[in-house]
Amino acid sequence: MSKEHIECLKVHRLSTILKEDKTKEAPLDKLISVQNLKVSQRISELMCTVFNDAKRGTISAWSWPSCEVAYLKRQKLDIQQKFSPLKPLEGELQYINPPGHREMLQHIVLADIPELKNKLLSCISVSLRVDGSVDRFQIDNIHVMLKIITKEGNNGLLFLGFEEPETRGALGYYNAIKKSIEHYLAWDKILPLISSLVTDGASINVGEKNGLWALITNDRLLINMPLIKVWCAVHRSALAWEELTANVVEVKKIIESCTSIATYFHQSGLRTKELKKIADENNMSLLHLPKYFEVRWTEFTYKLFYGIIKNWYILVCYFNKKKEEGIVKEKSVAVGFLKFLTDFNKLKLLCFLTDLGYVYGRFQKQIQSDETLIFDVEDKRDSVIHIISTMKESPLVGGWEDTIINTTDVSYISNSEKDTTTFMLKGFQLFDYVSNSRRKINHQYVTDNRSFAAIRNDILEHIYNYMLKRLDTTNWSKLKPLKIIKMSVSDMELKECHSLICPDFSLVDFVTSYKEASGHSQIKDKLISTSVLKILINCASWESLTVSIARVLAMKPHSADVERLISYYNVIKTADRSQLSPETIKDSLYIKLNMPTLSEFNPHNAVLEWLKSKKRHNKAHTYATKQKWFGGVFPEASEKSTLSMVDETTINSNLIHF
Numbered sequence: 001m002s003k004e005h006i007e008c009l010k011v012h013r014l015s016t017i018l019k020e021d022k023t024k025e026a027p028l029d030k031l032i033s034v035q036n037l038k039v040s041q042r043i044s045e046l047m048c049t050v051f052n053d054a055k056r057g058t059i060s061a062w063s064w065p066s067c068e069v070a071y072l073k074r075q076k077l078d079i080q081q082k083f084s085p086l087k088p089l090e091g092e093l094q095y096i097n098p099p100g101h102r103e104m105l106q107h108i109v110l111a112d113i114p115e116l117k118n119k120l121l122s123c124i125s126v127s128l129r130v131d132g133s134v135d136r137f138q139i140d141n142i143h144v145m146l147k148i149i150t151k152e153g154n155n156g157l158l159f160l161g162f163e164e165p166e167t168r169g170a171l172g173y174y175n176a177i178k179k180s181i182e183h184y185l186a187w188d189k190i191l192p193l194i195s196s197l198v199t200d201g202a203s204i205n206v207g208e209k210n211g212l213w214a215l216i217t218n219d220r221l222l223i224n225m226p227l228i229k230v231w232c233a234v235h236r237s238a239l240a241w242e243e244l245t246a247n248v249v250e251v252k253k254i255i256e257s258c259t260s261i262a263t264y265f266h267q268s269g270l271r272t273k274e275l276k277k278i279a280d281e282n283n284m285s286l287l288h289l290p291k292y293f294e295v296r297w298t299e300f301t302y303k304l305f306y307g308i309i310k311n312w313y314i315l316v317c318y319f320n321k322k323k324e325e326g327i328v329k330e331k332s333v334a335v336g337f338l339k340f341l342t343d344f345n346k347l348k349l350l351c352f353l354t355d356l357g358y359v360y361g362r363f364q365k366q367i368q369s370d371e372t373l374i375f376d377v378e379d380k381r382d383s384v385i386h387i388i389s390t391m392k393e394s395p396l397v398g399g400w401e402d403t404i405i406n407t408t409d410v411s412y413i414s415n416s417e418k419d420t421t422t423f424m425l426k427g428f429q430l431f432d433y434v435s436n437s438r439r440k441i442n443h444q445y446v447t448d449n450r451s452f453a454a455i456r457n458d459i460l461e462h463i464y465n466y467m468l469k470r471l472d473t474t475n476w477s478k479l480k481p482l483k484i485i486k487m488s489v490s491d492m493e494l495k496e497c498h499s500l501i502c503p504d505f506s507l508v509d510f511v512t513s514y515k516e517a518s519g520h521s522q523i524k525d526k527l528i529s530t531s532v533l534k535i536l537i538n539c540a541s542w543e544s545l546t547v548s549i550a551r552v553l554a555m556k557p558h559s560a561d562v563e564r565l566i567s568y569y570n571v572i573k574t575a576d577r578s579q580l581s582p583e584t585i586k587d588s589l590y591i592k593l594n595m596p597t598l599s600e601f602n603p604h605n606a607v608l609e610w611l612k613s614k615k616r617h618n619k620a621h622t623y624a625t626k627q628k629w630f631g632g633v634f635p636e637a638s639e640k641s642t643l644s645m646v647d648e649t650t651i652n653s654n655l656i657h658f
Helices: 003-016 019-025 027-035 037-056 064-076 098-121 169-181 187-193 212-221 233-247 249-266 269-281 297-310 312-325 328-341 344-367 376-393 400-407 452-470 474-482 491-501 507-517 530-537 540-554 560-572 582-594 604-613 635-653
Strands: 123-134 140-150 155-163 194-199 228-231 409-413 420-425 428-430
Touching: 037 064, 037 098, 037 582, 037 604, 064 098, 098 123, 098 140, 098 155, 098 187, 098 582, 098 604, 123 169, 123 187, 123 540, 123 560, 140 169, 140 540, 140 560, 155 169, 155 560, 155 582, 169 187, 169 212, 187 194, 194 212, 194 540, 228 233, 233 249, 233 297, 233 344, 233 452, 249 269, 249 297, 249 328, 249 344, 269 312, 297 312, 297 344, 312 328, 312 428, 344 376, 344 400, 344 452, 376 452, 474 491, 474 540, 491 507, 491 540, 507 540, 530 540, 560 582
Parallel strands: 123 194, 194 228
Antiparallel strands: 123 140, 140 155, 409 420, 420 428
16 A cells, blocks of 8 residues: 555544544643643643532632642541642642632533534434523523434534624524634524524514514525524413413412511511410421512412411411500501401312412413323313313312311301301401492492402403413414324324425425325334334434424423523522633533533543643642632631631721712
């Protein structure tokens, strides 16, 4: 063989092996590896702890050096020897500082980006999921994620970043999304892969002419592919509950009364302590009453109702005690709260709302599950509507309304003047205020309060209508042939399905593939899933059907995953870590959401990126232990920190403050 042929074979072989193996054979990388073997080993160990910090999302770069010193001390500790303070050897504290932590975090991500790009390019379906959120420092970020289905049939969730819009309106929103995506792939490369877009129902998203949906749809027209737009089902269900609590007056008043009780105890630690004492005396557990939280309104209202009902006996004991022993101001407040808590109709209404909130909360959790498909929203909605319909006739079995009806002692006293009904619950008398009329003569049949049965029926009718209105699933009816692959599907149904999900494939190919697959023993009459998709992938002639099902599997009916991302962001960026740069937060979230577990993490490529980024020196740092991030670790760092604080206080005391 000629020299040229031999060299070509070497180049071909290097192009087929893994990067970490290539570094051991390529001359330049091999030289770097040999010369930096000691520092590479040290950095790879440190990168494992940095990686774990990002995965857990708890330890900051400032506390990381002290954790490394604690590990160093543990390695050198011998309990059988005479104790001596830790004296780090030369070079042991090198790179162990907050800037070093940030740099390693950055190179871990940089080393993984090529793999993420390959994963994106190997997708057969991508669903774009975005949501905006204003953090506690009033920074409005647009968070971007992708739900993907790969050519092998595997699904995954990728975090692409977040950006702050530079301009107002949907255009700024749109450009922020593009900027996040273009950190990894050009917009024109990722756009043909995006088959669906999931957002909430804000006007900036769903606006017909200038909303985000319209802007991305216009981009898709250039490649002659439609975009399936999904309004998050969880957001829509939350709007239905919000409309109920706003439009039924009695529900609104119940929430105000319960919130007032919760606020009464939140304002004073002493009151809460007294309440807990009463609970302990009665061998009962006290449930914490939630603070007002408008963002998760459904969750807040249910926890509020549940907390008041669960603590009912303790609360009545407390307010009765205050009514008898408290000061004048406290007595008047206690009388008002007691009137609410001992109103039999309001108590029944509170129990009913707690049951309804329980059923509705279960429904919301089900539709935001990762296993939920677009078809499941209609099934789960109809299921909860059926449960609500049965509540018109009788209380929820085993629920709070059922419990209060069965545990309340009712006695009737009849005499010549007036018939009276007495209600007793756990030793306390309950009162019925509904019979009091507003006017004795002119409006003797008009009352201040509707009966419990009327309110109950009104609430059930409202939630029933709101759910049908907010969770309308007619847009997805055309996709029903893909829910279960079966022979009974008509040609017209397949034609409508094709026009919505895969018009980029020929109609005849899609229909023929569907009918062939419907006769396959492992596919026919089966609910679509990743296992069904993997069977379809093995048959190349069924590509149109394969891609269609992949697009449905990627198209989740909710944006709960982006909500979880925002929660992770808020955990990282706290008041004490407000100076974290967006890049550092992005790197931490990238590791947490996109990369494997700690046990599967291979730091080799990240170490190479770190070594090649700039020239590294092995030099002694004589003042390493005096750095302020080692406060509480080394005595010299603590002394320096104390002195600097005293000097600053002395200087500030001489200044004039306005």
